[in-house]
Amino acid sequence: MKASSFKYLVHQGFSGIWKNRMMTFASFCILLVSLLMVGLASLTAINLTRVIGGIEDKSEVVVIISDDADDKAKDELKTHLEEIPNVNSITMYSKEEAWDGMLDSMTDEEKEFFKYADENPLPDTYRLTVKDIKNMGETTAIIETLDNVESTQSPTTFADILINIRRIFSIVAVAVVAALVVVSLIIISNTTRASVFARRKEINIMKYVGATNAFIRIPFFVEGMIVGLVAAVGALLLTKFAYEGVYNIFSDNFNIWSILGMQKLYAFKDLLFPVSVSYLAAGAVIGAVGTSISTGKHLKV
Amino acid sequence: MVEFKDVSVTYNSSGVDALNKINLKINDGDFAFVVGPSGAGKSTLIKLVLKEIDATEGTVMVNGFNLKKLRRSKVPALRRTIGVVFQDFRLIPTMTVYENVAFVLRVIDAPAKYIRSRVPYVISLVGLSDKAKCYPTELSGGEQQRVALARALVNDPQLIIADEPTGNIDPALSYEIVELLKGINECGTTILMVTHEHDLVRYFGGRIININKGSIDFDEVIGGAQNES
Numbered sequence: 367m368k369a370s371s372f373k374y375l376v377h378q379g380f381s382g383i384w385k386n387r388m389m390t391f392a393s394f395c396i397l398l399v400s401l402l403m404v405g406l407a408s409l410t411a412i413n414l415t416r417v418i419g420g421i422e423d424k425s426e427v428v429v430i431i432s433d434d435a436d437d438k439a440k441d442e443l444k445t446h447l448e449e450i451p452n453v454n455s456i457t458m459y460s461k462e463e464a465w466d467g468m469l470d471s472m473t474d475e476e477k478e479f480f481k482y483a484d485e486n487p488l489p490d491t492y493r494l495t496v497k498d499i500k501n502m503g504e505t506t507a508i509i510e511t512l513d514n515v516e517s518t519q520s521p522t523t524f525a526d527i528l529i530n531i532r533r534i535f536s537i538v539a540v541a542v543v544a545a546l547v548v549v550s551l552i553i554i555s556n557t558t559r560a561s562v563f564a565r566r567k568e569i570n571i572m573k574y575v576g577a578t579n580a581f582i583r584i585p586f587f588v589e590g591m592i593v594g595l596v597a598a599v600g601a602l603l604l605t606k607f608a609y610e611g612v613y614n615i616f617s618d619n620f621n622i623w624s625i626l627g628m629q630k631l632y633a634f635k636d637l638l639f640p641v642s643v644s645y646l647a648a649g650a651v652i653g654a655v656g657t658s659i660s661t662g663k664h665l666k667v
Numbered sequence: 668m669v670e671f672k673d674v675s676v677t678y679n680s681s682g683v684d685a686l687n688k689i690n691l692k693i694n695d696g697d698f699a700f701v702v703g704p705s706g707a708g709k710s711t712l713i714k715l716v717l718k719e720i721d722a723t724e725g726t727v728m729v730n731g732f733n734l735k736k737l738r739r740s741k742v743p744a745l746r747r748t749i750g751v752v753f754q755d756f757r758l759i760p761t762m763t764v765y766e767n768v769a770f771v772l773r774v775i776d777a778p779a780k781y782i783r784s785r786v787p788y789v790i791s792l793v794g795l796s797d798k799a800k801c802y803p804t805e806l807s808g809g810e811q812q813r814v815a816l817a818r819a820l821v822n823d824p825q826l827i828i829a830d831e832p833t834g835n836i837d838p839a840l841s842y843e844i845v846e847l848l849k850g851i852n853e854c855g856t857t858i859l860m861v862t863h864e865h866d867l868v869r870y871f872g873g874r875i876i877n878i879n880k881g882s883i884d885f886d887e888v889i890g891g892a893q894n895e896s
Contacts, residue, residue, distance in 0.1 A: 371776050385761040573743075575818070576749075576774055577743060
């Protein structure tokens, strides 16, 4: 195919948008809504995964150190703890810090009661975070075998609940997004089919004058791709608007995330690049391929 | 040249025998009227020539292509040697007269310079130079059919198939369309015209192929009233 012919076909694709503006507008709306639905569902899933991940990261194993352990023994224990592969971070929490912390959380009457205590009954502890919450039980068991460990406290039941929530959520999120993708593709396919059906006579005439399938498809392909890209830009702007609205409500007005030990939602600017690329790629591919496939049905003349 | 050898067509869906062992030869430069009642097999004959359908039996040769052996990917090459004029014109409504005609040349990758000179010339041949920028909906039936003729003619095909070209236009204009076709034929293009209008056939005369119940029951050259007067 000559460059001039290709240029002509691309031009035909552009002019087809205006000439068939009603069907083009219908395709644009359907694509925009579909991208928006799938995009918002995916962003919700990504953020909820992050929130659950944040809770998991805050889950600590408390290692109570024996009273008779001296500083050297405590350092040795720390070294042993660092050697455990699943241990992420270790923080020393001395008995004095624990005592002060306890007093801080008390009312004045309660403080008065403890004022006359002879000695600090609280132990020194190491507080560990783990890399993989699934192996928290196993890690705790290893820690308990180490010297100078009096006992351990770990929220293994809570960890199991979190793991289950995360697993169920992952399945539900994938299922919801997949269902939305399927529904969107069906709607888009029907719309593009209707759009192409309205122009079946045109395709038929092209076939009779000896046009190849590629010659017929290129303008439809270009047209579909442009509609897809414009719909993607529209969906991106609406997503930004909706996302930032929700983000501001949760981030600015309430500080509930830090209270619950959760991580904040992703800021939209952090997601702009992947979201833009996904929207534009999905819009262009669905628009172009969807239209081309629908065109194929009418090429068998 | 179009040649049918023992060609039969049976439609699988209905089991109807549309054509039975037809033998027919239309030489280069011929002008032939194909006549016959509705359902006789005229449309099937046209569909075979355009390879819209395949023969159940027999061989069809069109402009050097053996349609039995012709692959789907080569069908555009066959159709580029044929110009088609339909009863319902089949112009692309979103294109102007010029664009409808030029489109055929774009399909065959003709140089832009050739398109710019050839298209206005062909449009002038059918007498529509002043309507080149009009859209089909702005034209009368007769004018639309002349655009269809220009489109069929523009890439200088070896064969023009006119399927009931006068069916949707004023009877007075029908003669004008056939005159145009005759003029094209005089330049060497083979014309195969399917029609119901016996008055036209009687007036112009020439080779008449009558199809009835899937068989050719008459294939003769007759003198036309036009020549007698």
